[in-house]
Amino acid sequence: MQAYFQFHSKLDSFQLFSVAHLFTIGIILALCLLLFVIHNEVSKKQRILRFLLVFILFIADLLHHLWLIYENAWSIKKDLPLHLSDLAVFLAIVMLLTRNYKLFQFMYFAGIGSSIQAIITPDLGKFSFPHFQYFEFFILHGGVVLACLLIVVAFKFKPTHRSLWATILIVNLYAACVFFINKTIGSNYLYIIEKPGNASILNYLGPWPWYLLSMELVMILSFYILYSPYRGVSRRRR
Template identity: 40%
Template sequence: MDELFALHWNGQPFILFSPPHLIALMCVVLACLWILGPGRRLSPTAGRIWRYTLAGILAINEIAYNVWFWVHGLWSIQYMLPLHLCMLFTWLSVIMLLTRSYRIFEFAYFMGIGGAIQALLTPDIGVYGFPHFRAFQSFISHGGIVLAALSMITLEGYRPTWRSVGLVIVGANLYMVAVGVVNWLLGSNYLFLAHKPYTPSLLDLLGPWPFYIIWMEVLGIITILILYLPFAIIDLRQRSPIIASKR
């Protein structure tokens, strides 16, 4: 059992899109399909239990993550402050689930899901393959971020608007500037603004520093627009009868 939490992992290393990775991705997809489908029929009481349970899982999982780094002498303010998108939105998702905050939802839907999907596809977990703690922790955390935002849509009837799109784009850029200042003061690499992660990621396709940061900005905006597309289609369909009647 101790080896599952060991710093030096001698088991199967994590391999991108290997069968264990694909199985983990499928589990996340199935959970999302459940909350978007049968989960819509949860009673208010059951929905509240779901929100609180998911918040508890996310919080405990993130605390365990920090404890693991602390026990192995790896915890530092240069790496473990909740400033990376997914670390930040783990805690914001907990608050959102407990308080039903719509303002947090606006950012969690776009920035949380956008960042978590990339982390699910290209996890930054080094050699730690399943069944090591770090592998489970990563997929629980990032899958939970996606589930949290989708839960607010199905259980609370929340949805983003075009105003949300503009708010998130401006807010994300202000946040990136603030984190850049933190990186300069601490010598850290939050949001990977100083250099790319050492494990394979989408950033490897975006050119050298600092040009990949510009492409990160472009891809971020594209991701936001793609995530808003289902709601844009709904709005268009709702307006189409009115447009047709005017003709």
């Protein structure tokens, strides 16, 4: 049992699209679809579901950092919540508590987009199933996606084309700030300085610094894919 909690794990390296990975993706997808299938019940019990998700996200993230500290592995260079998908966890908690529409519009694109990318191409190294970090990672990132979709189902919030481009602008301004943080403390948040060592989509986007431009285009494309269901609704209404 101890092997499943060690930071220097002796488990096999995480395998992209392994049976465990695909099964985990399937569970997250099923939960997302379930929100829409039982949308009436979700709307009636939205308060309970919101606070349940807040509790899960908060506890999971707290345990993650406590575990790193206990293992003497916490580092300012890699464990600050500066990756967009990590920052999205905190913003998801605020969004669930406040039901802020403007925050939702940002989270719909940046939160869901970054979390889906993390779920599909996770940077887990030796933390393969059934390591503690494996469960923690997917609970947090899957929880962000569920949080955004819960708000969609329960409150009928919708993203706009304007908020899509506002999110792109905010993400780029945030990336510029993170770049200077990286230079100051020698970190690689947002993978601006170099590519991650896993099977990330960044490994297919060219060398540094050109992959940063490719990453920008991928972000815009992914945001438009997320917006596409609402674009169709707007056209039918017109």
